Each structure stands twice: as structure tokens, then as C-alpha cells.
Amino acid sequence: EPEVTQTPSHQVTQMGQEVILRCVPISNHLYFYWYRQILGQKVEFLVSFYNNEISEKSEIFDDQFSVERPDGSNFTLKIRSTKLEDSAMYFCASSDITAGASTDTQYFGPGTRLTVL
Amino acid sequence: QKEVEQNSGPLSVPEGAIASLNCTYSDRGSQSFFWYRQYSGKSPELIMSIYSNGDKEDGRFTAQLNKASQYVSLLIRDSQPSDSATYLCAVIWTGGFKTIFGAGTRLFVKA
Numbered sequence: 410e411p412e413v414t415q416t417p418s419h420q421v422t423q424m425g426q427e428v429i430l431r432c433v434p435i436s437n438h439l440y441f442y443w444y445r446q447i448l449g450q451k452v453e454f455l456v457s458f459y460n461n462e463i464s465e466k467s468e469i470f471d472d473q474f475s476v477e478r479p480d481g482s483n484f485t486l487k488i489r490s491t492k493l494e495d496s497a498m499y500f501c502a503s504s505d506i507t508a509g510a511s512t513d514t515q516y517f518g519p520g521t522r523l524t525v526l
Numbered sequence: 527q528k529e530v531e532q533n534s535g536p537l538s539v540p541e542g543a544i545a546s547l548n549c550t551y552s553d554r555g556s557q558s559f560f561w562y563r564q565y566s567g568k569s570p571e572l573i574m575s576i577y578s579n580g581d582k583e584d585g586r587f588t589a590q591l592n593k594a595s596q597y598v599s600l601l602i603r604d605s606q607p608s609d610s611a612t613y614l615c616a617v618i619w620t621g622g623f624k625t626i627f628g629a630g631t632r633l634f635v636k637a
Contacts, residue, residue: 515572519569
């Protein structure tokens, strides 16, 4: 069964450093998402991406964050200058249908645990 | 501010019983409703989606939606120890791409 993959599974970085989290969505999917989950807290939407542009972003997704689909398979989340509070699990998700459509199913990757020291 | 509220639990039920999980949301302009299951340290996994008022059944799971009361629930029949997880309610509002998650309800099914 096709699945969303994410690398690395765990990333440790120093505060102020840039990190890039990578995701390979399911191959025929067109809609891509990033979420984060701080330990013990709720899953939070960061950004949605379709047709090579951001379709919606949350207030969390400030200028420190960016997303890119550099080729036909990868979808990346970059955090330019990490802060301690960026420590969280970051999930990528993909779907072949627009969000909220009657057959929308978002498939989540296993996540990247980001630890900022 | 659009919000999704869930009782954090934990909810403890014996094996074979019905587990009932509830969720309320803040805005009537909502379109799509989802229940996810999340095991500790794992990613969310979609169990059910529901879009119109009433009940929707899939195996041991039944989702119920009441838009007038801004309420969505999940019933798990014949609960099994493997159902022990955190159940996340999620909502997408009309015209948006943003999925808003509740904080989740922890379910324990005792063997």
C-alpha cells in the first residue's frame, strides 16, 4: 500500500540553525500538508500546498517557515532559524482530493521529531 | 476563532463494551468532520469521515453528526484492547484547507 514517508525520523539541532524536513507524498497525490504536534499537545495545522503554491497557512507559519516542492516527488518544510519552541513532531500529509471534499482522506507520514537545543 | 473541543479523558471501558467519544465545534460554517486514531508516538490515522447530519457506520465504528447542536461523536462497538489510543476529532471549515484538531480523548480498553 502506498504511504507517505518522512526523513529524518529524528533531527537534533542547535537554536538558530536552519533545518529542512523532507517528505515524499503518495505519488498521485496533489495536495500536501504540514502539521506539528508539540509533546502532549494537539496536532496543529501549519500549511497546505497545491499546484506549487501555498493554499492556506496558519498563524504559526510565519516568515521563519517555508515550503517547497523541489521536484516531482519531494515536499520540504524549512525552518530558517530554529527556536526552542519549535521542538515538536512534524507530520507531512497528502491527499488526492481537495480538503473537505466528500472523499478527502489525508494520509499522514510517520513524522520527524525535531529537537532544538 | 474556530475551535474543536473534546473531553481529554481518559475514558476507560471494559473489553466488549461500547466506547462513546464526543466532540463539539465552535462555528456553524463547518463542512467536514473526521475522527483519527493516534497511538502513542505515532501519526494520526483516519478512522471515519462524515459530512452530513445523521449516522455513518463502518464496521465497529459509527460516527454521528448533528450540525444544529455543533456536535459530532464516535461510537466504538465491541471495544478491544487494541482500540486503546487517543482519538482526535478534526474539522475543516467550508472554503478552507485548514484542518483543526481537538486535543483528543484517551481511551483505555481493559481486557
